[in-house]
Amino acid sequence: MLSYRHGFHAGNFADVFKHVVLTMLLQALARKERPYVYVDTHAGAGRYDLHSEAARKHREFMSGIARVWGERGAPAPVAAYLDAVAALNGGAARTATRGAAPRWYPGSPRIARHLLRRGDRMVLGELHSSEVPLLQREFAGERCVQVVRGDGYHLLKSHLPPVERRGMVLIDPSYERREEIGHVAAGLREGHRRWATGTYAIWYPVMPKVPAAALHRRVIAAGLPKMLCAELCVLPDDSPLGMNGAGMIIVHPPYRLDIELRQVLPWLHRRLAVGDQGRTDVRWLVPE
Helix, strand or coil, X not given: CCCCCHXXXXXXXXXXXXXXXXXXXXXXXXCCCCCCEEEECCCCCCEEECCCHHHHHHXXXXXXXXXXXXXXXXXXXXXXHHHHHHHHCXXXXXXXXXXXXXXXXECHHHHHXXXXXXXXXXXXXXXXXXCHHHXXXXXXXXXXXXXXXXXXXXXXXHCCCCCCCCEEEEECCCCCCCXXXXXXXXXXXXXXXXXXXXXXXXXXXXXXXXXXXXXXXXXXHCCCCCEEEEEEECCCCCXXXXXXXEEEEXXXXXXXXXXXXXXXXXXXXXXXXXXXXXXXXXXXEECC
């Protein structure tokens, strides 16, 4: 049985990075009027209480959301992300206290729900028996949200292609299983076979026990076109302290996303890095 629970890590620097990129992807989809679908294979609980015992055990949110919360003059995608966090906390991001942390932190489904328009919808997959009831309760009565209990990779078979023919898939596992990289690559290949025009975003940690280069090789070998990679590291890649950074592989990215990421990620790095350590990187794994 998988033991990972995101409540211990909610709002950390990797969440901030992931959710800013997710915001950029969903905003790009909203530039066209036609409805879209958001599919999340590892949805989690939907929201997290940063005052809970789990979150306060390591207080990872203090090196994540707390470092950007209440920032004035943030780049537009970061400001939109902070607005999504603020919406869950009953206030506006621009009036938040700088350097503090909000009470509630939104998971990817709650970020997406904030950005959905009338006519758009979400399909959320979750395997953990303790998380599924929380996710169902979070979106109870929301007709545009479907929660599916079970292995999220099955969504790539059962729910693709979507009727909208527009949208994105977020693949965001915990990588605690040794075979997870293989599952990600196989899931990506299957999803793309069924829905070649969708956007796919794969989150991964940068840490010694999850070799990013191996993941890159596996997804490149899938033979998919237009594959962009973005990374934000707050420590050197080989630091033994734990997770040193995070990355996103985006298949079929929106137009100019690479340019926008090169503008946004240095801003995030200046606020999230440990001293002047770490790096940012945006590069094409498979060119346009």
